[in-house]
Amino acid sequence: MFKVIGVRFRDNGKIYYFSPDTLKIEVGQHVIVETARGVEYGTVVLGEREIEGSRVVNSLKSVIRIATQEDDERNAQNKQKSKEAYEICKEKIRKHNLKMKLIDCEYTFDNNKVLFYFTADGRIDFRELVKDLASIFKTRIELRQIGVRDETKIKGGIGICGRPLCCNTYLSEFIPVSIKMAKEQNLSLNPSKISGMCGRLMCCLKNEQDTYEYLNSKLPRVGEEVKIKGGGRGTVQEVNVLRQRVKLIITDDKDEKSLEEYRIEDLAFRPRRKKDKGRGDKDQKKSSNNREKKEGSPE
Secondary structure, three states, X not given: OEEEEEEEOXXXXXXXXXXXXXXXOOOOOEEEEEEOOEEEEEEEEEEEEEEOHHHXXXXXXXXXXXXXXXXXXXXXXXXXXXXXXXXXXXXXXXXXXXXXXXXXXXXXXXXXXEEEEEEOOOOOOOHHHHHHHHHHHOOEEEEEEOXXXXXXXXXXXXXXXXXXXXXXXXXXXXXXOOHHHHXXXXXXXXXXXXXXOXXXXXXXXXXXXHHHHHHHHOOOOOOOEEEEXXXXXXXXXXXXXXOOEEEEXXXXXXXXXXXEEEEHHHEEOOOOOOOOOOHHHHXXXXXXXXXXXXXXXXX
């Protein structure tokens, strides 16, 4: 078991574990830590706790110190410098006529590197751009191409629900989402209704997926023939997942058909088998993790 605290480097970024050693660190405090990118300034979001060694991906590094007032001021200065660098980089992109969209700019805490995040349809030859930027900022320059989901996560916005985007507020990692979830929840497959601002399937489809899977497992399929406990049979025409009711087409002795609604308790049918998670979902999860690494959060 390891004694750790959880630190974030972005407001909605991934949580990384560090060892507090002998320091008494509380949630909400700012700390200075060493990461793969160098020395960084982060916010403590998880208090001291013990975790299993299997949950520590890399070697566990210790917190250097609790941030001082000078560290807070330096971090604020870096944010201001990042805004200025962002505008300069945009101007240089126009000068070089590059087909890329600049999304964000970030200085490392020790000013050892400036990172620029951008989106583009394909590969971009930005070697001349890097030379120009290096001559201006006199430090290491790194340009990282990110995906449209990462862009939306950084920029933020308001979803069709009228609330701030999930990925920009509380989702620290992208969750795998598939079109099967929309089908399971009986949603319209119109892309404009099930896609978020990024143009990909909405992350919130995952929120109620477990509930719909459980409720659907108790229902017959549309088109299936079921028995009515009071006698007779019917073919499933429609199911109401939330109310757990089924509409059946009943054919009487005179070959006349009628549509009647029944509760699940009044029907007998073979229960559904639990679906195995498709390989596609695993592949999507893997690609989401790769995109998270591209975003440039310290490890």
